[in-house]
Amino acid sequence: MAASQRAPQGPRAVSLLGGLGSSRTGAQSMPLRSEKECQPCWSHFPMGQKKKGTFDRTSSYLLQQIIHRYQELDADGEEDRGEGEGEAESEESSDSEMQKLEEEFDGVLREEAVAAALHLLGRSGSGTEQVYLNLTLAGCDLIDISILRGYVHLQKLDLSVNKIEDLSCVSYMPYLLELNASKNKLTTFFNFKPPKNLKKVDFSYNQISEMCDLSAYHALTKLILDSNDIEEICGLEMCNNLTYLSLASNKITAINGLNTLPIKILCLSNNKIEKITGLEHLKALQNLDLSHNQISSLQGLENHDLLEVINLEDNKIAELSEIEYIENLPILRILNLLQNPIQEKSEYWLFIIFVLLRLTELDQKKIKVEEKVAAVNKYDPPPEVVAAQDHLTHVVNSVMQPQRIFDSTLPSLDAPYPMLVLAGPEACGKRELAHRLCRQFSTYFRYGACHTTRQPYFGEGDRVDYHFISQEVFDEMLNMGKFILTFSYGNHNYGLSRDTVEGIARDGLASCIHMEIEGVRSLKYSYFEPRYILVVPMNKKKYEGYLRRKGLFSRAEIEFAVSRVDLYIKINQKFPGYFDAVINADDLDIAYQKLNQLIRQYLGLTEETAKSLVPTAGDEVTRV
Ligand SMILES: Nc1ncnc2c1ncn2[C@@H]1O[C@H](COP(=O)(O)OP(=O)(O)OP(=O)(O)O)[C@@H](O)[C@H]1O
Numbered sequence: 001m002a003a004s005q006r007a008p009q010g011p012r013a014v015s016l017l018g019g020l021g022s023s024r025t026g027a028q029s030m031p032l033r034s035e036k037e038c039q040p041c042w043s044h045f046p047m048g049q050k051k052k053g054t055f056d057r058t059s060s061y062l063l064q065q066i067i068h069r070y071q072e073l074d075a076d077g078e079e080d081r082g083e084g085e086g087e088a089e090s091e092e093s094s095d096s097e098m099q100k101l102e103e104e105f106d107g108v109l110r111e112e113a114v115a116a117a118l119h120l121l122g123r124s125g126s127g128t129e130q131v132y133l134n135l136t137l138a139g140c141d142l143i144d145i146s147i148l149r150g151y152v153h154l155q156k157l158d159l160s161v162n163k164i165e166d167l168s169c170v171s172y173m174p175y176l177l178e179l180n181a182s183k184n185k186l187t188t189f190f191n192f193k194p195p196k197n198l199k200k201v202d203f204s205y206n207q208i209s210e211m212c213d214l215s216a217y218h219a220l221t222k223l224i225l226d227s228n229d230i231e232e233i234c235g236l237e238m239c240n241n242l243t244y245l246s247l248a249s250n251k252i253t254a255i256n257g258l259n260t261l262p263i264k265i266l267c268l269s270n271n272k273i274e275k276i277t278g279l280e281h282l283k284a285l286q287n288l289d290l291s292h293n294q295i296s297s298l299q300g301l302e303n304h305d306l307l308e309v310i311n312l313e314d315n316k317i318a319e320l321s322e323i324e325y326i327e328n329l330p331i332l333r334i335l336n337l338l339q340n341p342i343q344e345k346s347e348y349w350l351f352i353i354f355v356l357l358r359l360t361e362l363d364q365k366k367i368k369v370e371e372k373v374a375a376v377n378k379y380d381p382p383p384e385v386v387a388a389q390d391h392l393t394h395v396v397n398s399v400m401q402p403q404r405i406f407d408s409t410l411p412s413l414d415a416p417y418p419m420l421v422l423a424g425p426e427a428c429g430k431r432e433l434a435h436r437l438c439r440q441f442s443t444y445f446r447y448g449a450c451h452t453t454r455q456p457y458f459g460e461g462d463r464v465d466y467h468f469i470s471q472e473v474f475d476e477m478l479n480m481g482k483f484i485l486t487f488s489y490g491n492h493n494y495g496l497s498r499d500t501v502e503g504i505a506r507d508g509l510a511s512c513i514h515m516e517i518e519g520v521r522s523l524k525y526s527y528f529e530p531r532y533i534l535v536v537p538m539n540k541k542k543y544e545g546y547l548r549r550k551g552l553f554s555r556a557e558i559e560f561a562v563s564r565v566d567l568y569i570k571i572n573q574k575f576p577g578y579f580d581a582v583i584n585a586d587d588l589d590i591a592y593q594k595l596n597q598l599i600r601q602y603l604g605l606t607e608e609t610a611k612s613l614v615p616t617a618g619d620e621v622t623r624v
Helices: 011-017 052-056 060-080 086-104 111-117 146-150 168-172 320-326 348-355 369-379 383-399 430-440 471-479 498-506 517-525 540-550 555-574 588-603 607-613
Strands: 118-123 130-136 156-158 178-180 200-202 222-224 244-246 265-267 287-289 309-311 334-336 419-423 445-447 450-452 466-468 483-489 492-497 510-515 531-536 581-584
Touching: 111 118, 111 130, 111 146, 146 168, 320 348, 348 369, 383 471, 383 483, 383 517, 419 430, 419 517, 430 445, 430 510, 430 588, 471 483, 471 492, 483 498, 483 517, 492 498, 492 510, 492 517, 498 510, 510 517, 517 555, 531 555, 531 588, 540 555, 581 588, 588 607
Parallel strands: 130 156, 156 178, 178 200, 200 222, 222 244, 244 265, 265 287, 287 309, 309 334, 419 510, 419 531, 445 510, 450 466, 531 581
Antiparallel strands: 118 130, 450 492, 483 492
């Protein structure tokens, strides 16, 4: 080991400090100073008169040389100069000294400079000595650093911004943990014997064109190779501790060679990558920068459960459907798609926010809560939003029509337009219950057939189950303010028309209608005051089986219908009284008994009277 890396022993070091500049004796015998003492001796330098430009562009190494030289000059000149005359002269002489040194400097690192740049005292690797652990020689115009072979105890070495081509001296630093050799003239890759615990290496801004086998560098955790000429990622297979890899601004065309490395941060910006491949096994990936490439698809990003940040700025992603590949990333928070054609899509902003609801930042802008609410209301509005919008539409449309007075025959003033609404998920049996009820209590109820744009199923009758109409007719009715409420389900429109309810009321009857929760919500905004009965299958498996056996619905439709069972149950639990009664629809006969009983209660009828209401063939409908 070079003597100069050893820590100074007590007062000796301090006493030798004054002689630093003049000591040109052998580097090995160069005494070391404490960390504080390693700072250049500014007190000897005429700081008030320094020329800013001159000093800022001067490398620290040269500066140190000048300081030392100045100290020499200062010492020599003190005797000769009188007071007051020295300052102008000293400025001139220091400038010319500096210029001279700049011209003279041969790029060879010498021991005095090393001594001045060593810092951080600590225990040597073997633990037996007190040594300097860190050496910073950034921006010193160095070419030849072979002298560093003697500094075996170094743990942190900063050689950035020099002109170094050869790093073989690192072979003699078995304890080195961090090496910064960025902004040099390296063309070779790791041309030294691997220090056992080398963890962080920065070789950015060099002229390296090839990566080679790094299997001896097991301890490597961070490798920065930005701004080189690398075309292929390779040689990292055995770097089992590598968590940070940056290869920005190279010539990489494909991502490979990363296998199952534990990389958390990967930067490959400014390359020539067209496809996201080779990331499948990077299960620890958290932050991915692929900006400024030529990527047109997000395929390859799925299944990265820890991915939090994706930067894809300035690529070629064009389609909104690409977002599907990242929609299931559970903790994705930050996404940058600036300068991609996808940004030009009219729905871009809200759509991305909706699909990736967990995002907190998109295109370098924080996402506001209001934007998330707007996105959900647009793409998956909750029933209350659907209902509110629906109600507003119909009120506006109806107000815009010539007003007329409804001449319905009302059963009583307290119950205008008496209505019974059976609510529940699709094909839960509510329609059948409604028909049965209207048949038995035909003197009280009539089935209120809604309008729909869907085609009739086998056995369904026009006006019996629905008024089957075209989309054009539906739209016209809507614009004419004919509907009390409308609802869109499975790409079809449904609507309850004012004339339907009015017509039934005019005959002195109550309408019995079935609908989904959105319809209920919309109706609740209106002046109608129906009784609402929730008809819901409690046994989801049985319900699902029933839907499947019906053979009318796709898998997705069945899943959707079944998923709404929970929605109904939740609303019923959360808002007691929202429905006037709840009927289990698992068994339709039992469900009907319950309904029958409820209706009798509502109408104040005994069981006997209710039975006698069941029409026999040829019976006329009894009016109330
Ligand atoms: N005007 C409306 N407002 C809200 N929902 C409606 C309206 N008309 C029909 N629906 C509901 O839309 C859903 C789809 O209707 P569809 O005719 O396909 O089902 P269905 O077989 O009649 O269902 P069910 O037998 O349970 O009544 C059903 O749950 C139905 O009750």
